[in-house]
Each structure stands twice: as structure tokens, then as C-alpha cells.
Amino acid sequence: MIGPLLALGLALQDPEIGRLLDRLEDDSVEARDGAFRELAARGTGALVEIRRRAASAQGEFRIRLEGLVREIERRARAEAAQGTPSRVSLKADRRPLRDAVEEIRRQSPLAIEIEEAAGDDPVTLEFRELPVFEALDRLCRAHGKVVLRLPWHVKDRAGGRSPVRLLRGTDAETRRHVDGAVVVDLREVRRLDASDFQGKTERDLELVFQAAWEPSLRPTAVRFSVTSIEDERGGSPGVKPRGSLEGEWDRALNLHYPFHLATIPPPGADSFRKVSGLLELRFPSDVFEARIENPVGRSGVRAEGGEASFTLKSFALDQGVYRVSLESDGPPGGLDGGLRFEARDTRGRPLGRLGLRASGRGPADVTLSFRPPEGAEVAELRAILLKEDPPVVRRIPWTFRDVPVR
């Protein structure tokens, strides 16, 4: 209760909100729009006062205030959909690296491992409230003899989340760009010179990039591109860009991109002066979720969640397969604006994709079936509706200098 009361108190004490609300009644369109934008930007902290004013407002002013409430709520949902990066703090004065990593790991959902041989090395640094990749970046730089390695695959062989690793190495030689909860790493420079004995030698230079973001960030699509490369003489060796990678909602992703260059550096060139590019993460503009807890055996239960609302008709186990029948308010579908259903276990993990059979648009009868993993217990049925209207795109430009290519 302390949070809302505090928010209420703050809202009442903030005379600026009152002045902005007054401007919503201004005769000038520009003044009204400006006030709308400023109030919307204040977020959920302004909602109490806006609602209080709306309760007594009339006519067009009331409509404007209700629209403002919807916009603030939509923005809050979109922010939640984009995920909130963890914040980690550390104070280490010649502490073993293993301990420092463990402390960071405790404050973050990221799986982190450290090479055993480096565990006893002492490290000294202090930071507060940093996104975890920034924290790990600082740690590597402070230590100097470990490097941050991102996993090649999202999941390890046992199905768990693949860890990032701190391995023995020379951090000064790495090329890494950290932007809050997102990291881009130039992992490898590969060079092939192949002769087919026919008098032709194929030369290929490949830059292998990796990008990763905290599991709490949930982009629906990712695009990675190399935009320019300058060799030592200021020339461009050419770039053959690859396509984008479409991510999956609600999965922590990482990716690696091999880039083949059109030409190799000229003889005598040992490095690229500058390699630049762009990582774009796309997020939904709005998300609706509706859920029913412990759905097995229940019927006639309503799940409210705005446009994701649905009514459960039955949820039963039949010869090892769960069969679910429900009526959705909106049209079922995939990521592209449609409604999607998930069953989750007691730890909130999705139990695989649900088979989906549905018909029509708008309110629809939906039949789902899925075979749960052995021993899994269904704790929740969830409907999710993502909207990209338009999508929120976060652009992260990156540049690496003096990239060795020999």
C-alpha cells in the first residue's frame, strides 16, 4: 500500500501536473497537445490526479482526460513488454573474481560462469545500479586478464539458459560495445585462403559478430547490419550484408552473424581502422495479457486482459495430452498482431507451443492441445496479444576501431 499512497501524495503535491491539466482546457490546440504530451510522458505517477480530475470533468475535457489515461496505460504496458533491465551493484576491494561474479549473478537473471583458473584473481572496482552487461564489461576491464564470451546458442544441451562466460584472455584486445542491457561483440576474425590447384586461389575474410541482451528484454525481431568498414588506408573492403534475424517473443535471444567481405585487405594492411554497424531491436507498441491460474479441470472461467480476454470452456488431460477449449475475444494467431496462448509451469516457464485450431475473425472458438514435458505441472494458461502499431525500434549504432585482420 505504501507505493500507491506515496504516488498519490506526490501527485497531489506536484503543482505542475495541476497546471498541465488546466492547459488541457486551453483554447489553443498547440497548448492542449503540448500538455497532453507532457502529461503522457510523466507516466503512471500522474494517473491518480488525472483520474480524480476526470471524475468531475464534463464533455470534451472529460474525453480528453480519458484518452490521456488510456495512453499512459498503453505506454506502461509497452514498457513492460520491452522488459526492464536488471541493475547490479558491486563493491570489490581485492576480492576474488569468483566472488565478484557471484555477487553480480545474484542480482541478475543472466547465467554467468567463470573459468576456474581465473576465479582466485583479485579485482578492485565499485559501481552502483548498472545494467548487467555494463557491469561485466567494467569487471573485465578492471581485471584485464579475462574476456567476456557470449554463448553461441540460447539454450544449453540440458535445455537451460546458456551462460555468458568470463574466460582467460586479454581484454584490451577485445572489441565490445555495451549499451545498457545490450552488448555487441566482434568475436572472431577468420581468414581462409583456398587453392583448388586450378590456378585459382579463393580468399575470404569473415568477421564473426555476436549480440546479446538481458533475458528480461523481449524484442520481437532483431536486425543486425555492418554499415561501413575502413581499412588502414581509408579504403573500403566492401561488405556483403546478411539478412535480419527474426526473434521469438518472450525468449532471451542472442545471435551471431558471420560477415564475408567482398575483398580482403591489401597486402601490408594488418587491421581495419574502423568497422561500424547497427543493431536494431524491435519491440511491440502494446501488449495485452490475460491469464487463468491452475486451469486444469476448470470451466466457465473468464480471464480479463483487455483485448486478450478469453473465457475458458474446458481444460482436461486426455491420454497424456492436454486438450483446451476456449472462446477468445479477439482473433487467434501468431506474433503478427494475433492472439497467442501459452501454458506455463509452476516456475513460469512456457510448456512448449500450443497446437492451435481456430476459425473466423473476432470472437472465436479455439481448441488447443499440447503434450506437457514429463513431470510438468500446468500452473497457468495465458493469452498474449502483441501490437506493433507501429513497433518501437531501439537502434544501437556501434563502432569498433583498429580491428586486427592478420
Place this chain on the structure above:
Amino acid sequence: MRASILLLAAGLGAAPQESEDVPALLRREGWKAVRDLVARGETARPALEAAAASDDADVAFLAAAARAELELYARGDLRPAPPSVAFEGPAAEAAAEIFRRAGLAFEPGELPVRRVAVPAGLGVAEAVDRLARDLDTEFVAAPEGGWTAEGKCRRGPRFASGRVLASLASVTRYSGRELGRGVDRSIALQGEIRLVGRLARPVLFGDLRVLEVRDDFGADLREDGELPELGVSEYPAAGFNVSLRPLSAGASRIRRLRLRLDLALAGRRGEIVFPLGPENRDVKKAAEDLTAVLDRTSWEGAEYRVVISVRGRGLRRRMGEDDVRVLDAAGKAWTREGSPTGGTGDEEVSWTMVFRNPGDAGEPARLVCLAVVETVVHSLLLEFPEFEVP
């Protein structure tokens, strides 16, 4: 030069003279001496055995190559082929004659219509290689078991001796720099080994071993660990990939590359027998290099269900699903229902099979797996001439 060496010129089929110095001959004549010694047959074997134990690596390698070829003939896995006779005429006739001597059919395919000259005294592989270079075409095994001409002659380093033809298709210098973690360098070779002849027994699997590889500064480029990647499924052609250490600083060539292909042929077939009781669970049996596990048996109504797995190399060519049988005490077979479910790999099969009483059989008493339980290994030795690394 010792005078006795001159006996070789007329000495096909003759035993080496007591005074003959086979190591010196091998050192001096190289693969030609191998051909001549093999042509003498078993009479050359004692001298080759001695030479194969020589401290001189070149002599030992060539003697081992000759001995290995003799072994192929001695065990009846390949018929010896007489050397070429001098011929001048159409290429198709020359090729057909060379392959005929090796016991193989030949279809001209893409063979150029030209006249060629073949000298006398060449071994089968040498003669095929000579024709391939002269006609700028490649001779490859045809699907029906014969040979044919197809495409251009491969220009990479080649080897031809006895019944073995080999060529390198590519050499790749690889360098991978993991930023902050150092550089990994290696050399990769791709090539193919072809056996010009029809083996009497099926090939089950092959292992390629790098016996010696050195750069022009004499550095040993052999990698530790696993055998090179080799595909023998398209026998008589075996494609291979070999990974090597990087050249030493300043080196630019591979001066010596010696390989040995160990081909495992199907030997004796045998039975692996599991006596069946009311409960059969996790019973292990082994026969030579094969291991079989009867995971379990169960009844489902009148159906007798068997879950069995077998491990061994080249398994696809060693046993089929019909080779697993359920018999009663009198040896009467139960009938298998449908195809087994499970996986069939080249090194492991795991099958669930359902059997049904044909009507007049007794209770299941034995489960029998018939398989090739013995392998016969033949080695083919080869080496490539010096070549440049890009």
C-alpha cells in the same frame, strides 16, 4: 649401382637374388620398385618384410606399401592385374583394355575421341592416371560397378601406384583470431582415394591415417587426436578431409604427405545368441568388435515385442533387420510383424521389433542376431608429390 639390380628388367615373377639389395632398390627406384617387387608375387615377401622394418623411413614406407598390395592378392580380396602392354590406337580401346586387365568393365562416357599411346609395363592405376592426364579427363567408378570417363582431369597433386589412384582437390590455409584469446591456424586438405579393382568382399568402413606430413622446412604438421574425416560410403572412391598444423614460419609448401587408408572388409558372419526367459532385461553380448544389448522383451497380447540395440562400426553393411530372429526351442522362427521402429545408424542400431507365432512354433527360446562379426583390414599406402599452400 649393384649389377644384380639389373635383373629386375627381366625379373617379373622371379625371386629377388640373394645378393639383391631391396632397400637400396626401393630407395633408388621408389614406386617403380614397388611395382616391380609386387609383380614378383609372394617370392618378394621375405625381402619386403625385412625392408619394412628398415630404419630408413622411405624404405620402410615403400616396402610396407608393396607388402600391403601383396596382402590384398594373397588373401584373395583382389585379383592381381598384369601390367600394361604397349598400345597405340583409339582412346576408348586403350581404356577398355586397361580396365579389362583389372577385371572391370568400361563405358567411354565423356571420353574424348582421340588416339593415344600407352607404354608397356605400367600398373593399372599408373596406366589409368597416364590416360587421364593425356586425355584431360577423369576416370571414375560408374554406378553399375564399371568405370567411365567424366569431366576434366583433376589438376591437384596426384598419386597412382598398384591399384590406388588419389588426388587432392583443395588445400586451404585457415586462420581464426578470437579477439582477446589468440589465433588458431591450420591447414585443411580435401581429396579422394580410388581403388581400381573389384574387391571380393564388401567394405565396411575405412580409417585414414596421416603417416607423415612435413613442410619445406621439415616441420611435422601432423595434428594430434582424431582420425581425419573420411567417407567410404561411395566406395571404391573415398573422399577425405585432413586437418594439419600450420606451416612453420617462412614455409610455403607441403613437401611430403604420406597417408594410409585402412579398409575394413566384411569377414566371417556369425551369430549373437540371447537365450530368452520370462524376463529379459538389459542383457549384453559381444562378438569380436560388435556389442549387442537385449534391452527388454514384453508381451502385448499375442505379440512378442523385442527391444534390441547393436553397436559396431559399418553396421549398415553388417546386418539388416531380417538378421534379427526369434526362434523356439526347436529352431522354428517366429514371424516378424512390419518394419522395426527405432534408429539405424552406421555405428548403432536400436530397434523395437514385434514378432508373432506363425501358428506352429513353440514359445520364444532364443533371440539370434546374424551379423558380420569379423573384419579383415587391408591397408593402402600412398603419398602425394610436393605442393604449394596458398
